[in-house]
Amino acid sequence: MKRNNKLNIIAILAFIATLFILNVTLDPYRLRIFNLAGIYVILGLGLNLVNGFTGLFSLGHAGFMAIGAYTGALLTMSPETKEMTFFLEPITPILANIQLPFPIALVAAGLVAGAIGFLIGAPVLRLKDDYLAIATLGFSEIIRIVLTNMQTITNGALGLKGIPGNANIWWIWGVSLAVVVFMVLLIKSSYGKVFKAIREDEIAAEAMGVNIFKHKMMSFVIGCALAGVGGALLGSLIGAINPLLFRFLFTFNVLLIVVLGGMGSITGTVLSAVVVTVMIEYLRVLDIEMNLGFIRIPGVPGLRMVVFSLILLIVILFYQRGIMGSNEITWEKLFDFKNRIAKKITRRKSS
Amino acid sequence: MTFTTFMQHLVNSISLGSLYALIAVGYTMVYGILRLINFAHGEVFMFGSYMAFFAMTTFGMPWYIAFIIAIILTCIFGMLIEKAAYKPLRDAPRISIMISAIAASFLISNLGIVFFGGIPVTFPRPDIFDIRIVIGGVSIISVSLFIPVITAVALVILLYIVNHTKTGTAMRAVSKDYEAARLMGIDVNRIITFTFAIGSSLAAVGGIMWALRFPALIPFMGIMPGLKCFIAAVIGGIGNIKGAVLGGLILGFGEIMIVAFLPELSGYRDAFAFIFLIVILLFKPAGLLGKNIAEKV
Numbered sequence: 001m002k003r004n005n006k007l008n009i010i011a012i013l014a015f016i017a018t019l020f021i022l023n024v025t026l027d028p029y030r031l032r033i034f035n036l037a038g039i040y041v042i043l044g045l046g047l048n049l050v051n052g053f054t055g056l057f058s059l060g061h062a063g064f065m066a067i068g069a070y071t072g073a074l075l076t077m078s079p080e081t082k083e084m085t086f087f088l089e090p091i092t093p094i095l096a097n098i099q100l101p102f103p104i105a106l107v108a109a110g111l112v113a114g115a116i117g118f119l120i121g122a123p124v125l126r127l128k129d130d131y132l133a134i135a136t137l138g139f140s141e142i143i144r145i146v147l148t149n150m151q152t153i154t155n156g157a158l159g160l161k162g163i164p165g166n167a168n169i170w171w172i173w174g175v176s177l178a179v180v181v182f183m184v185l186l187i188k189s190s191y192g193k194v195f196k197a198i199r200e201d202e203i204a205a206e207a208m209g210v211n212i213f214k215h216k217m218m219s220f221v222i223g224c225a226l227a228g229v230g231g232a233l234l235g236s237l238i239g240a241i242n243p244l245l246f247r248f249l250f251t252f253n254v255l256l257i258v259v260l261g262g263m264g265s266i267t268g269t270v271l272s273a274v275v276v277t278v279m280i281e282y283l284r285v286l287d288i289e290m291n292l293g294f295i296r297i298p299g300v301p302g303l304r305m306v307v308f309s310l311i312l313l314i315v316i317l318f319y320q321r322g323i324m325g326s327n328e329i330t331w332e333k334l335f336d337f338k339n340r341i342a343k344k345i346t347r348r349k350s351s
Numbered sequence: 352m353t354f355t356t357f358m359q360h361l362v363n364s365i366s367l368g369s370l371y372a373l374i375a376v377g378y379t380m381v382y383g384i385l386r387l388i389n390f391a392h393g394e395v396f397m398f399g400s401y402m403a404f405f406a407m408t409t410f411g412m413p414w415y416i417a418f419i420i421a422i423i424l425t426c427i428f429g430m431l432i433e434k435a436a437y438k439p440l441r442d443a444p445r446i447s448i449m450i451s452a453i454a455a456s457f458l459i460s461n462l463g464i465v466f467f468g469g470i471p472v473t474f475p476r477p478d479i480f481d482i483r484i485v486i487g488g489v490s491i492i493s494v495s496l497f498i499p500v501i502t503a504v505a506l507v508i509l510l511y512i513v514n515h516t517k518t519g520t521a522m523r524a525v526s527k528d529y530e531a532a533r534l535m536g537i538d539v540n541r542i543i544t545f546t547f548a549i550g551s552s553l554a555a556v557g558g559i560m561w562a563l564r565f566p567a568l569i570p571f572m573g574i575m576p577g578l579k580c581f582i583a584a585v586i587g588g589i590g591n592i593k594g595a596v597l598g599g600l601i602l603g604f605g606e607i608m609i610v611a612f613l614p615e616l617s618g619y620r621d622a623f624a625f626i627f628l629i630v631i632l633l634f635k636p637a638g639l640l641g642k643n644i645a646e647k648v
Binding site for chain 2: 051055057059123124126127129130131133134135137138139141142145146148149248252255259263300301302303305306308309310312313316317318320
């Protein structure tokens with residue numbers, strides 16, 4: 001255990017050093033993709049906690065992200081920007097002059113999304129399986145419709161522009177590192193064991209004296225809060241948000257990450273968040289026309305999403321475990337792997 | 352609000368409600384047998400209206416032939432979806448099947464963008480559906496009268512198949528107890544394929560009538576009606592065909608009347624279905640016509 005703690009600290013320090021190097025060496029475009037991957041790590045872990053670890057099939061992630069994004073944006077925008085953005089109808093006086101530091105806004109985004117998650121969870125978490133899925137999907141749509149119609153608070157369909165770009169590599173990857181550590185601790189704790197028990201067999205868990213509803217609610221609220229924080233970081237990274245951004249498509253992307261990484265695997269989600277984000281960006285070439293100088297390949301709009309839905313379909317049909325299944329990459333496994341390779345090499349040398 | 356405008360809204364809501372009902376039946380039948388939300392049903396509906404569009408414009412067929420061909424193609428399409436996306440997962444956990452359904456739905460609508468293009472196309476409305484009739488100040492376009500009639504005919508045929516034929520009996524048996532039906536020698540896979548065929552044909556009929564009523568077609572057109580019709584099926588009591596019809600009518604009625612009576616809430620029109628769904632799930636989880644079944648350990 002002591003060795004692992006040391007290794008953990010070394011790994012975190014090495015990761016921070018990598019961030020430092022990447023921050024200097026990457027061009028703005030690549031840096032942005034890398035940051036986006038960090039946000040997807042947070043979102044993916046939030047959804048994986050609910051879907052993968054607790055076995056509640058929620059499809060409402062995009063709605064909670066929207067709440068977080070709007071909270072974060074409204075709390076960090078300067079009064080002048082707000083006045084300029086809300087040109088159709090002025091913003092409510094309560095929000096007009098508030099401007100808070102970014103970290104406080106992030107926490108607030110998480111808290112507001114979590115609180116709304118709590119309010120929604122109270123009725124919805126009584127439902128099971130597909131009913132839960134459709135009800136959370138419904139709530140996410142309701143949130144989007146409400147955001148579109150609350151002109152004086154959210155600026156309606158026009159959305160918010162000029163959100164201060166506070167979210168740099170340190171904020172984004174710092175938060176996602178914290179979330180990873182939090183998730184590892186949570187899953188190892190007795191709460192994590194209860195979540196898994198609920199996933200495996202709800203009735204058996206209840207018979208063992210577990211308060212099912214309380215733990216479901218806990219997992220759901222944490223998932224929503226993480227979605228809120230991710231949403232706030234996303235808003236700050238891209239600088240402009242509107243209700244259309246948070247359609248079901250966004251939940252689909254996060255779901256793809258969770259399924260591809262393995263339902264119930266933290267390291268799997270981190271890996272697949274990076275892989276999927278990079279793919280989302282680089283497969284953009286499928287949608288736009290490519291000019292190779294001597295030949296023109298016409299882009300096919302929509303082909304990129306075809307590829308992603310095919311990946312999800314193939315993974316779920318033929319390789320349901322995803323990259324990691326419900327396993328994790330641990331130091332023990334890495335050492336074991338190293339030893340096995342070393343043995344193979346020595347065997348090959350001796351023969 | 353005068354009586355004439357009320358009648359106008361009533362006619363609109365009945366025709367919208369019948370469309371919802373027709374699509375909701377497809378959801379409820381598949382759910383009744385497989386316990387699966389067929390997320391791709393909205394895409395089947397989209398496919399149906401596009402097939403009718405291409406048959407009429409690209410191939411220049413008369414509308415009645417075009418519609419029949421579209422229904423047949425959509426029926427085959429629905430069976431193919433079942434074979435490709437759902438059959439391999441028959442014994443998998445329910446979450447996997449649902450993810451597969453979501454993936455299939457996204458795949459089809461995006462393939463739609465690739466093959467049909469992302470720009471809306473206008474569905475040509477044959478003359479017979481385009482007659483404007485004025486009865487006592489209420490102006491009705493003839494398609495609004497055709498829709499409830501065609502829906503009623505389709506439902507009568509469907510209820511006959513389900514209640515009075517051998518295949519229908521087998522369908523009911525599979526939906527009541529999957530395992531027992533298999534043990535009694537029912538070819539469950541054949542029944543499931545048949546269910547998808549019927550559901551998809553009804554979706555095609557719904558899609559064509561939808562296109563006649565709202566002639567702008569885009570590949571994403573199936574998503575919203577698809578969700579709403581699933582909600583209609585849940586409201587009525589999922590697995591229950593009459594319930595789906597009732598749910599569809601209530602939903603159509605509610606949507607139109609909310610906009611008519613409370614115009615300031617018109618922005619929330621799409622939220623109505625979802626709010627109604629949540630209220631129903633909380634107070635009558637089995638739906639209006641559904642039976643409550645105790646959970647067995």
